[in-house]
Amino acid sequence: MTFIQSFGAAETVTGSCHFLQLKNGPQILVDCGYFQGSDENKTFAPFDFDPKKVDIILITHAHLDHIGRIPKLVKEGFDGKVVALRATMDLAEVILLDSAKIAEEDYKTALKKARRSGNEKSVPPPIYSTDDAKSVFDLTIQYADYNKAIELSPGVKVTFRNAGHILGSATIQIELSEQGYTKSLLFSGDLGSRKDVIMPPPAFVKHADALYIESTYGDRDHRPLKETIEEFKDIVIKTLSNQGNVLIPSFAIERTQEILLILKQMYYDKELPVCKVFLDSPMAIRATQIYTNYHTELNASANKLLQRDGTVFDFPYLQYSLKDKDSVLINKEESGCIIIAGSGMCTGGRIQHHFKHRLWDPRNSVVFVGYQVQGTRGRQMIDGAESIQLYHEKIKVNAQIHMLNGFSAHADQSDLLAWIREFEQLDKIFLIHGEPDKQAVFKQVIKEQLHKHAHIVKYGEKIYL
Structure with missing residues (x-):
């Protein structure tokens, strides 16, 4: 059976990491990001899957909460393929090297203080080094183009579309074909606003059997x-x-x-x-x-x-x-x-x-x-x-x-609803990348305005397609 598990961005905003186990195909990750804020310690925890068995990682965009643990993934044995927009990988190089540098500097500072009290063993090493971050770009990288399908394996295609969030951001649609029947799974990544200073509005998608959609601001609209x-x-x-x-x-x-x-x-x-x-x-x-x-x-x-x-x-x-x-x-x-x-x-x-x-x-x-x-x-x-x-x-x-609260690279409630309304066929909606109280509001609004049921994804929950 094909199933999905979310090991991040489930009833929380950060740590985006979604594991897709195909019945007769590759093991795929969509993002592998840092946990931030009150969930930060989860960043250092062991993965809930074997990095060595992951075949492909698809990257929605280059923010740290979507890519920040990829060097850790590589450090622990991942040597598969990365699929992303070229702009995403260019930004990712800047962000990951900066992240590694900060982690190394923080470690040196903490170690120096601990030595003065004779407590060096209490200081954990950095999550990864600059060399680990560089090793991400030694992997096999397949660059995607917007709106052009890529065959990942027989019967498995992926299409990236502009999400309008930041440069190189994408929604990722995975199509699974088996015995003449095709199922479509869509990850929104982080969606941008319909009105943005620098980015175009998110591209619409017309068909999906299952949609995993962010809900960061699902409870409200931004200031104009x-x-x-x-x-x-x-x-x-x-x-x-x-x-x-x-x-x-x-x-x-x-x-x-x-x-x-x-x-x-x-x-x-x-x-x-x-x-x-x-x-x-x-x-x-x-x-x-x-x-x-x-x-x-x-x-x-x-x-x-x-x-x-x-x-x-x-x-x-x-x-x-x-x-x-x-x-x-x-x-x-x-x-x-x-x-x-x-x-x-x-x-x-x-x-x-x-x-x-x-x-x-x-x-x-x-x-x-x-x-x-x-x-x-x-x-x-x-x-x-x-x-x-x-x-x-x-x-x-x-x-x-x-x-100033009106600047936001995220879609607000009205933006999210308008984007969903453009689907001509959409069967199931799963809410990720949001705090539980905000997701509860968004779930209710989806029911009232779109007359659809939405499910709030829990950490590690197996969802079968």
Whole structure:
């Protein structure tokens, strides 16, 4: 019998990992990602299947919660084939090498502290090394193209379609043919919004026997994007006009590129005061170059800017701070700066350095453009912290703190429902990639509005096709 088991993103958002055992075919994984937040310890746990027996891994997109455990998979014996979009693998190389570097640095720091107390054995080794991350790209990689079926084995085909979430994101449809009968299984991956700054809307699918769909925001709609952009513009203009600086902690992939596009459009629309815009994140700079390389996968607005001046993101005010010394030089600028730096939740990266120099100044603004997890410095500031601890020093929070909730690379409830409505034939719906309370709301909405039953997938549950 053919069955599916979800060993991640089941009644939780992160750790995407779906195991497909075919009756007379290969063992397939769809994603193998990090668990994050309260589930983080699951990342280090043994796999619930034998990595050596997995034949193929299909990757929906390059976010860490979808690819973060692939080096661990390889380390523990996986030597099969990877199937993904070329843009996904280019981004994955940036993300996995950065993840490995951080893991190694955290291990060295923890080990150093443990040695002082004679407790070295209590420090677990990093989940994988930089060499392990590099080994992923030594595997056999088959590059997919959108909307073109690939034969994985006799009677097993897979088709990738644009999910509109980030560059290279895809829905993955697996078709199983046996004795003249075909069954279709569809994984949504993470779906993007119908209205996005940089990505096109998700491509529709017409037929599926079973749909595994994300439900991250299945309980609600986002604030309208247009309102969010207008608020962002207002903050930038007022802060710069007041001789202040705008600090933007931003995620390296997707959100940074969105912010750059908005600022570039403001420049051409003569809305952006004269200033210096610093992209101060080596990882974001590399990701931005990859986005440029694959500009044909971006939406019409992004390509319109490319046609105007030959570049998607660059404009006269923008400067890239690749090296540490470039970052340090930003300190000489007293006012009139927009500084975009990682990490997005302020748990590390160069944004901390800029907070140390500018957070105490009431003329400045900090603009959060992504979700801030409980316990992070970003969340502390949003929750009204009067000061934060940085580099063994207490820094006063006098800057204006803004949280913009309308930026999201995820589809909201209305987007998800609109996407499902386009199916001409859809038999079964399975909810993954969401918190239980949000999934319960989405399940009920599907029943009321679409008159379909949806099943909330549990961890390790066997679902037969």
